[in-house]
Amino acid sequence: MAAITPDPPRHSVPGFGPRAAFWVTAWRIVKAKPSRLVGLGIIALFTWMGIFGPMLYPANLPIDPNAIYAAPSWHFWLGTDFEGTSNLALVVTGARYVLFAALMAAVFTVVIGTGVGLISGYYMGAADGILMRVTDFFLTIPGFPLLVVLSTVWNFGQPVAMGFVLGITGWGALARAVRSQTLSLRERGFIEAARGMGLPWYHIVFREILPNMGPYIAMNLLVSVTGAIYAEVGLFYLGVVPFHVNNWGVMLNLAVFTGGAMESPQALPYLLSPLAAILILTLGVVLFLDALDEIFNPRLREAS
Amino acid sequence: MRAIEPRGRTDASAIRIRDLTVLYHTERGMLPALxxxxxxxRSGIITGFIGESGSGKTTLAxxxxxxxxxxxxIQRGRVEVPNVGNVLEFQGERLRRLHGQMFGFVFQASSNSLNPLKRIGSQLLDLGRSHGLTNGRQILxxxxxxAHRMGMDxxxxxxxxxHELSGGMRQRVGIIFALILRAQVLILDEPTTALDMLSQQAVLEIVREIHVEQGLTTVIITHDMGVVAEMxxxxxxxxxxxxxxEGPTPEVLxxxxxxxxRGLLHAIPRITGSLEEAQPLSGSPPDLTTVxxxxxxxxxxxxLRMPVCDRVEPETRSAHGDGVVACHGVTADD
Amino acid sequence: MIEVKNLVKTFPAQGGFLKQGEVQAVKGVSFSIPASGAVTFIGESGCGKTTIGRILTGLESYDSGEILYNGMSLADLSPTERRDRLRKVQLIQQDPYAALNPSRTVAQSLTAPLAWEAKRQRRSKTWIEDRSREVLTQVGLNPDVVLPKYPHMLSGGQRQRVVVARALTVNPDVLVADEAVSMIDVSLRLGILHLLHRLCTEEGIAVLFITHDVAAARYVGSDGSLYVIYQGEIVEQGRTEELIQSPVHPYTQSLLSAVPVLRGLERPGEDRYIPRAEFTSGDSTACRFALRCRFSQERCRTEKPLVTTWGKDHHRHTCHFPAPRRVVAEPIENERL
Structure with missing residues (x-):
């Protein structure tokens, strides 16, 4: 593929060095609506939390026996847990596992789903038949129960493992959608022209067809992230996955089953802080989604 | 075509469009499409609206x-239809009823205006019902x-x-839809663009005959001077x-x-005449933002560009007897 | 350059009201495209002219017959040789809106085939850019303006020029222009036709021009040959200008009659007539046009006409009762008001 993208040695014409311009226009599009900026800000905040969060606090979070299940206060912004540890610190340090696993899940979903869909749609015939049967097989696997079963034999201490399992069960629908779009795109004039020019298949699939699905795939990536967060937090909440590290799901589980947040208002801040984190992140994703279509669709991009 | 229209500056039965300005909302603000x-x-004749893509011909219709x-x-203007009044003042239900009785519009690609999941007949019945015609048998x-008149089974x-109909047949079906409510004004938007020459001629022939038989006022919107010249x-x-x-077709031609x-006329690929005479029109048609x-x-x-053209928009002057022209480079002929 | 003998192509029939079974789209067509010559096919939609163009560019297979490129049969070539051979035959599609990838700039669209070429010929990256500019200039576009644009920012005429420019990146021997102007504003068509003509006469690229508009054929190459195709068969052929002026087959005559007359400037030909009936599938044992033909007689419905010459050797037709008729409009001279 490297041979096909010319490095831009001279920027005499913008058309030959489009990458830099891409980020400039992307930023302009995000800037156009405050809601998109808010969305981007929220996503950036959580990304930052995931990367640097654990560095802000000592490895073992301080406990305060005098402030068990404390209400939110100046000292403890979001209250404390059963040991008197700040909920804010727990949310911030717990973000890494959740977000990294969710990102991995989304990447697996999108890469496998898009790849299978593209190849299946472009080649049709036998390859299509086999790939689609495989897809149907994965579509029929109930993901969540599978995870419950797998967790009994597999250690989910590494977020990559968790992400992999979530991704491997979730790509079927995307593959189907990408395949049907590929099927319609491959009949278009410009694909025929590329074939007539004798361009290699990987150029046609990845350079001609794939960009036309950019908005759709980018949206799927973001939506998969939130979907994966729900799934893994759900697993931890149910307690079917052993707790290795602190994360949002563990917090929910402890708040409900140990702290009795359902019965006593005392533990409520402990329950609500991870929930709020998930809700805010989802809100951020939803607000930002609106910009993606414009960023990846040249027609909308230039119109704005 | 038949005899040239009798000359006369005013025609009481014409649809009179006055000071019509239509704005479109774009990223660069409201820009005039008309x-x-x-x-x-004029009533009872076929009028052609000719122009390139983006010239506003469809917007005008x-x-x-x-x-x-x-x-x-619509920012301002009037469209006076005899015995009806200013169409631009009509709204809601009244406007919808007026459309049925007065105007029949045939869309550019008729296939896009038909529901792919319903049979033609049942769509016709739906249309009739929505305009209060309950006698389905009469409509059919x-x-x-x-349909028979247009040479179809x-x-x-x-x-x-x-999808079971060919392009030429869809276009004819579009005409049936436009006329089933007994419209008096038939407007055809690019009726022949997607058709080959033989189907084009057949459709045009049908339009001409129906126009005469039903005593219609017909407007043909097209970018093809040949279609205008024929019709x-x-x-x-x-x-x-x-x-x-604007003017009588033979004289304008x-x-x-x-x-x-003049440029449009020279740019038509013609079957007679010298090949060298044909000159493509230079430049590209403008869109809203480049006007x-x-x-x-x-x-x-x-x-013919002159210094005055940069500053002043030309007034319309009379030309071709009862027609008009808007150009600094030509003088009025009376 | 290209010689086609007895080309046959059959499609499996699909639903709709076509009968089950097979549809023969091309029924034994023979023609040749000389190097840097202009050949035109005219006919209605569905007559098989597009299929022939797609077969020549390798986008469609064929059932029987022979295609010779420079004397070599396509069937005898190895897959690699065949691909290289077919690359030299480029298709210009009817719809310039679909022929360009909406998510890629003009620069990107042109770069793709050039980068491939550059890799094979070990050229530098600046060569790619220079060549992109060269082909755009060749088709009459300003590279600085057009290169960074996306297709939707161009007019129909400009898009079609970009499509031609893209085809030129592979140095083709033949351009197959399938209805290349029918979706473009009439005011811009002549520009594209002149471009094809120039590529033919100045760059030596042969052009196969497929159209339903006979008038357009004159501007691509008036001295080239014209083939009139009806239901997958050639019904009349000759030199373009001669055939337009003196057609003898009633189908050619009806096609020529259908060209709009510029009333005021032209008067319709005396024998002008337009068949009203829709395309009906003809009989293989009779003249396929017999059912729509105004002049058909008993013999036309029972006996298949053979290819016959009319006057000169290159003017051939398949009609039992050929007759010259005046169907083309004539210019009105000096009849001023």
């Missing part, structure tokens, strides 16, 4: 029926008569889905939302006054 259009669409939708908006009988057409008694040449020339009309806001809109492509 600007101060004054035009008489839409505005005539008061069916401009967002992001477009009328439709059959029209009526029973097959009415029971067909749109229309009068032609209005549109450029960038302005009527730049024989002695085009506006340099744009100059001051001076003559055609000056960038104009061979």
């Amino acid at each position: 600007k101060d259009v004054n035009l008489d669409v 839409m505005a005539m029926m008061n069916t401009i939708r967002l992001p477009g908006r 009988a009328d439709a059959k008569a029209l 009526a029973d097959r057409v009415l029971t067909a889905y749109q 229309a008694q009068r032609v209005a040449v549109l450029y960038a939302g302005r009527v730049v020339e 024989r002695e085009p006054r506006h340099p744009y009309t 100059p806001s001051q001076g003559c809109v055609f000056r960038d492509r104009c061979p």
